[in-house]
Amino acid sequence: MMAFLRVNIIGFVIILIKGLTITFSEESKYKFLDFLLYELFISCICIFVYLSHRYSPRGFRWMQTMIFAIKEINARENFLPNFKIGYRMMDSCDHILTSLRSALVLLNGQDESVDNYTCVGDGHPATQAIIGDAGSSRSVAVLRTIGHFRIPLVSYFASCNCLSDKLEFPSFMRTIPSDAFQIKAIVRMVKHFRWTWVGAIGLDTDYARFGIQLFVEEAKRSGVCVAYAEFFPTTYKRERILEVVDIIKSSSAKVVLGFTGEGELIPILDEFKRQNITDIQWIASEAWATATLLWSEYRKLLIGTIGFAIRKGDIPGLKSFLTRIRLSEAYSLPFIAEFWEEIFNCKLNNSLNLHVHASTSRKPCSGHEDLITVENTYTDVTQLRVSYNVYKAVYAVAHALHNMNGCKTGQGPFANNSCGDIRNVLPWQLLRYMKEVNFTTFGQEVSFDKNGDPIASYDLVNWHEGPGGTVQFVKVGFYDAALEGERELFINDSIIFWHGGKQQAPVSVCSNSCLPGSRKAPRKGQPSCCFDCIPCADGEISNQTECFKCALEDWSNEARDRCLPKIIEFLSYEDTMGITLTFISIFGACVTIAVAIVFTIFRQTPIVRANNMELSFLLLLFLVLCFLCPLAFIGEPTNISCFVRHTLFGISFALCISCILGKTVVVLMAFRATLPGNNVMKWFGLAQQRASVFICTSIQIVICIIWLTTSPPYAIPNSKFHNSKIILECSVGSAFGFWCVLSYIGFLASMCFVIAFLARKLPDNFNEAKFITFSMLIFFAVWITFIPAYISTPGKYTVAVELFAILASAFGLLFCIFAPKCYIILFKPEKNTKKHMMGKGNVNSKKSIS
Numbered sequence: 082m083m084a085f086l087r088v089n090i091i092g093f094v095i096i097l098i099k100g101l102t103i104t105f106s107e108e109s110k111y112k113f114l115d116f117l118l119y120e121l122f123i124s125c126i127c128i129f130v131y132l133s134h135r136y137s138p139r140g141f142r143w144m145q146t147m148i149f150a151i152k153e154i155n156a157r158e159n160f161l162p163n164f165k166i167g168y169r170m171m172d173s174c175d176h177i178l179t180s181l182r183s184a185l186v187l188l189n190g191q192d193e194s195v196d197n198y199t200c201v202g203d204g205h206p207a208t209q210a211i212i213g214d215a216g217s218s219r220s221v222a223v224l225r226t227i228g229h230f231r232i233p234l235v236s237y238f239a240s241c242n243c244l245s246d247k248l249e250f251p252s253f254m255r256t257i258p259s260d261a262f263q264i265k266a267i268v269r270m271v272k273h274f275r276w277t278w279v280g281a282i283g284l285d286t287d288y289a290r291f292g293i294q295l296f297v298e299e300a301k302r303s304g305v306c307v308a309y310a311e312f313f314p315t316t317y318k319r320e321r322i323l324e325v326v327d328i329i330k331s332s333s334a335k336v337v338l339g340f341t342g343e344g345e346l347i348p349i350l351d352e353f354k355r356q357n358i359t360d361i362q363w364i365a366s367e368a369w370a371t372a373t374l375l376w377s378e379y380r381k382l383l384i385g386t387i388g389f390a391i392r393k394g395d396i397p398g399l400k401s402f403l404t405r406i407r408l409s410e411a412y413s414l415p416f417i418a419e420f421w422e423e424i425f426n427c428k429l430n431n432s433l434n435l436h437v438h439a440s441t442s443r444k445p446c447s448g449h450e451d452l453i454t455v456e457n458t459y460t461d462v463t464q465l466r467v468s469y470n471v472y473k474a475v476y477a478v479a480h481a482l483h484n485m486n487g488c489k490t491g492q493g494p495f496a497n498n499s500c501g502d503i504r505n506v507l508p509w510q511l512l513r514y515m516k517e518v519n520f521t522t523f524g525q526e527v528s529f530d531k532n533g534d535p536i537a538s539y540d541l542v543n544w545h546e547g548p549g550g551t552v553q554f555v556k557v558g559f560y561d562a563a564l565e566g567e568r569e570l571f572i573n574d575s576i577i578f579w580h581g582g583k584q585q586a587p588v589s590v591c592s593n594s595c596l597p598g599s600r601k602a603p604r605k606g607q608p609s610c611c612f613d614c615i616p617c618a619d620g621e622i623s624n625q626t627e628c629f630k631c632a633l634e635d636w637s638n639e640a641r642d643r644c645l646p647k648i649i650e651f652l653s654y655e656d657t658m659g660i661t662l663t664f665i666s667i668f669g670a671c672v673t674i675a676v677a678i679v680f681t682i683f684r685q686t687p688i689v690r691a692n693n694m695e696l697s698f699l700l701l702l703f704l705v706l707c708f709l710c711p712l713a714f715i716g717e718p719t720n721i722s723c724f725v726r727h728t729l730f731g732i733s734f735a736l737c738i739s740c741i742l743g744k745t746v747v748v749l750m751a752f753r754a755t756l757p758g759n760n761v762m763k764w765f766g767l768a769q770q771r772a773s774v775f776i777c778t779s780i781q782i783v784i785c786i787i788w789l790t791t792s793p794p795y796a797i798p799n800s801k802f803h804n805s806k807i808i809l810e811c812s813v814g815s816a817f818g819f820w821c822v823l824s825y826i827g828f829l830a831s832m833c834f835v836i837a838f839l840a841r842k843l844p845d846n847f848n849e850a851k852f853i854t855f856s857m858l859i860f861f862a863v864w865i866t867f868i869p870a871y872i873s874t875p876g877k878y879t880v881a882v883e884l885f886a887i888l889a890s891a892f893g894l895l896f897c898i899f900a901p902k903c904y905i906i907l908f909k910p911e912k913n914t915k916k917h918m919m920g921k922g923n924v925n926s927k928k929s930i931s
Contacts, residue, residue: 137344137374138459139467141420142403143237144170146468147212149402150475161483164503173214180219181226184211188227208232209506210515212474216342217241217288224250231509235477237470240367243291245532252512254533256470256477257391258562260288262537263367264295266389266560267338268303269570270541271364276336277610278308278591279364282325282349283340285312292340292366306591306610308334317348326352329361336589338364343372350379362580362587364388370542371466373458376552384546385580389539389560394469394523400462404452411446424459425450464554466540473527481514482506537562545578598641600628617641620804634798636805647800651809652715652877652884659715662884669708669891676899677701683906687915696744696770700898703736707891711884723794723811728785730887731822735781737894738829739774745836745853746773781825788818802875810879827864833857849898856897863889 148168155165171187173180187208211227214220215238224234228250236244236255240263244253271279281296283289289312297307309332311325326349329337339346346369353361359381365388369375375383411421411429418429427446452460465472486503493500494513501510519528529535541558558572579587595601595614600623602613617628622637622644631637631644638645652659680689680697689697710733713726747770792815799808813819834857840850867886874882905912 138420138424138457139373142459143468143471145403146396146399146465146471147475149396149399150472152402153398154476154479161479161486164482164486166479173219175216175219177219177222180214180216181222184208184223184227188230209508209511210235210478212237212471212478214239216286217244217291218286220244220253221250221287224253228252231512233478233481233508233512233515235474235515237474238368238467239288241288241291242295243287245534247532252508254477254515254529256473256527256535257367257467258537258539259532259534260292261295262534262560262562263389263539264292264299265562266539266541266570267296267364267366268299268305269560270387270389270558270572271300271305271336272303273570273572274586276586276589277305278334278589279305279336279338280308280329280332280334281310281338281340282329283312284342284345285314288342288368289340293338296338296340304609306608308332308591308608313348322348322352325349326356326358330356330358333591334589335360335587336362336364338366339369340366341368343369343374346375350375350382353382354379358382360581362387362589365390367391367539371464371554373552376544380546380550380552384544385578385582386544387557387577388542390542390554391466391470392525392538392540392559393464393466394472394525396462396465396469396472396523399465399468400460403460403462404455406452408446408448408450420459421446421450424452424455424457473522473525476520476522477515477518477527477529478511480518480520481511484517485511485514541572543577595623595626597623598637599623601626633800634807647805647807649809650803650806650877651717652880653717654715656877658877658881662711662881662888663715665888666708666711666884669888669895670705673701673704673708673895676895676903677705679903679906680899683913686906686913688902688905688913691915693744693747693770695767696740696747696774697899699774700737700740700744700894703733703740704891704895706733707737707887707894711887714880714884718796718809718811720795723796724789726811727794727813727819727822728789731785731826732778732781734826734887734890735778735829736774737891738826738833739777741853741856741894741898742777742829742833742836743770743773745833745840745850777829781822784818784821784825788815788822791815792818794819808875808877810877823864827861830857830860834861852897852901856894859893859897860890863893 151166151168154160169187171183173183209232211223211232211234213234213236214223215236217239218241220234220236220239221241221244224244227234231252234253236253236257238257239255240257240260242259242261242264244250244255245259245261279300281293283293293310293312297310300307309328311328313321313325339349353359361382363383363386365372365386367389370386370388370390406417406421408421411418422428422443425446426443427450428443429446462468482503485501485506488494488500490500491498494517495501495510501507501514516529516533519526521527526536537560539560540556541560542554543557545553545555547553555576555578557574557577558570560570562569574586577586579585581587591608591611592601592613595612599614599616602615603609604611604613617623617637620637621628621630622641623629628641634647635644636647637643652662654660654663677698680694680701683689684694706729710726710729713722713729716722794811794814796809797812799810800806802808833853837850837853837857863886867882870882871879871886
């Protein structure tokens with residue numbers, strides 16, 4: 082056993098607990114039955130040493146826990162009756178080759194130590210089950226060597242997801258959850274704290290390689306980026322350690338996942354301490370989430386560490402068992418001798434302890450040392466996590482044997498419903514019973530799924546500094562895969578103590594979150610978590626990740642963080658432009674009425690009678706209608722108002738131009754009637770004049786009826802010209818119908834212009850044709866200008882342009898035709914005589930056409 086305690090300067094020192102020995106006990110103190118020995122290979126870390134040769138009382142507690150479980154099982158009368166369980170321990174040195182050698186020693190029946198039990202059987206007992214190894218890589222190596230024998234291997238600390246592959250490792254089982262669950266829990270936690278830029282490091286072993294690979298894949302699916310994933314070799318190389326530390330130091334990721342065992346992290350922490358790197362928030366994997374070994378020297382680096390630890394349990398009676406060891410045992414068992422020296426810092430006579438802390442300066446042990454007075458990791462049973470897994474592993478094997486022993490013939494799980502033979506246990510039969518194990522210990526259920534994994538549950542622990550500078554693993558949450566959805570993970574943020582004494586979780590992002598109103602723009606060649614922020618386009622808002630278009634009736638505000646209802650715009654009576662146009666419209670109508678009043682008062686005067694008085698009054702009436710027409714264009718457009726405004730516009734102007742056309746024709750025909758023998762005026766009397774106005778207007782009415790019945794105007798919201806506004810306007814419906822209405826007005830105006838132009842030089846001091854010609858020129862100028870302005874002007878200004886054309890043309894007609902007459906009537910009454918109207922020498926040349 083002395084060799085088990087030797088410090089290996091190039092690796093880890095581990096004690097393997099070898100050999101659960103099942104013996105058939107005496108039925109009475111006078112009768113002795115044969116013993117049937119089944120050895121179970123148990124790998125239990127007892128002493129944990131890395132280059133600095135640190136002793137691990139935590140590992141020694143694991144070994145003692147296994148012994149306690151075995152003694153407890155042997156003491157139960159109703160459990161495995163007539164059978165006792167023994168044990169044997171061997172050292173793996175945390176080395177794959179040593180683990181393989183130890184396994185083969187047991188398989189080949191080679192005895193390296195003296196048994197404390199007398200076992201009778203056919204030769205040396207064969208190994209029927211293995212508990213261990215603690216390391217994933219070593220478990221993989223052992224399984225690949227002995228897997229063909231279907232010997233059950235139950236590990237309490239090998240969590241690599243690779244071991245869940247039943248095709249490659251059909252006989253592997255464990256009492257610690259697979260890393261697949263741990264990684265899922267870690268990523269969920271990372272998302273909870275909004276860390277999107279996280280580093281990961283680990284020793285170059287199966288445990289770290291598979292674990293970090295799972296972390297990278299799960300993080301990618303969850304939108305978390307891994308800044309780096311670095312591995313350092315199992316054999317110490319300072320150059321590589323410095324490379325890893327430089328990567329961590331230079332990265333903007335301030336949260337680092339350490340996927341290693343507790344001692345494996347020491348070279349990295351040593352370099353952190355030397356370079357005074359204190360701004361890293363550590364996430365601990367379950368392998369070191371509750372490791373007190375690191376606290377004393379690296380407290381400032383590790384305070385605030387957070388990680389998922391194996392769910393702890395209570396084992397009544399364990400503490401008294403742990404403290405039962407006495408000095409006499411230390412003299413007889415070398416590994417207890419080393420334990421005694423390390424715990425009490427003394428030296429035993431003839432000790433071969435070569436531990437770095439064991440020096441000749443140590444005082445001799447007095448013999449009065451008592452473990453009951455010691456408070457350290459070994460005696461602390463408040464954080465039984467791995468120890469509890471060891472306890473459950475032993476009981477899992479024991480329950481499988483108990484079930485095999487209690488199997489009734491004809492109800493077994495094998496061919497023909499046969500049972501396994503407890504006196505001649507075959508490993509593959511024991512494996513079958515172990516898969517069906519289901520028991521409860523101290524309130525926790527123990528069972529295995531189809532991959533040999535237990536129900537996954539973890540405690541989320543946070544490293545606090547307790548009284549006297551000790552470490553306290555405060556439970557701040559949990560992860561339970563048996564729960565569903567969001568209930569799987571619970572975190573109590575209020576009691577978490579963060580690294581550096583911060584009250585809030587540290588920030589670890591490649592790029593800061595975009596402000597509202599901007600979106601992420603990926604950086605070329607970099608992970609998705611690294612991005613630039615660019616403002617959203619008009620009409621879009623962002624959720625700090627992407628930009629989204631607002632609804633059609635909404636528009637973004639200036640900050641691009643909210644959609645606001647678009648401004649509804651139309652030419653209203655509240656607008657300055659609307660008020661102005663309304664005033665001009667009413668003013669024009671009033672002026673027209675005033676002219677009509679003047680004409681009414683002076684209706685018997687020659688100037689009124691000489692210019693077709695009836696058509697003049699009709700024209701004034703229709704001009705009032707033209708001036709009031711713009712009032713239908715002002716206000717919120719509706720289908721009815723759109724229907725009315727275009728119809729009113731088209732018909733009112735048709736009436737006006739028809740009257741002017743009638744006046745022009747009468748003027749021309751009146752002068753032609755003065756020729757000898759020409760009695761043409763009989764065809765242009767009052768009845769004919771009225772008929773001409775009616776016919777010309779009726780054509781426009783027919784055009785409007787066709788237009789309105791086929792595709793009438795209607796109100797539409799228009800965002801074409803102003804995205805931030807909804808312009809309520811009237812669509813003309815059928816553009817052809819609209820332009821037909823305008824074209825017909827233009828056709829009547831053209832006829833007026835041609836006839837008036839022909840009659841402009843007729844002999845008369847007050848030839849009305851001259852003024853009609855001029856009015857038509859203004860009319861054409863206005864409407865020719867209107868067409869391009871109407872097409873190119875957006876929004877409510879389109880309506881304003883149309884109203885301007887209507888009012889301008891109406892004023893043109895009013896002033897050109899009636900202003901000269903009103904001027905003479907009001908200011909030059911001496912010219913308002915028949916003689917003056919006829920002109921010199923032409924007194925008898927004209928007839929009254931009134």
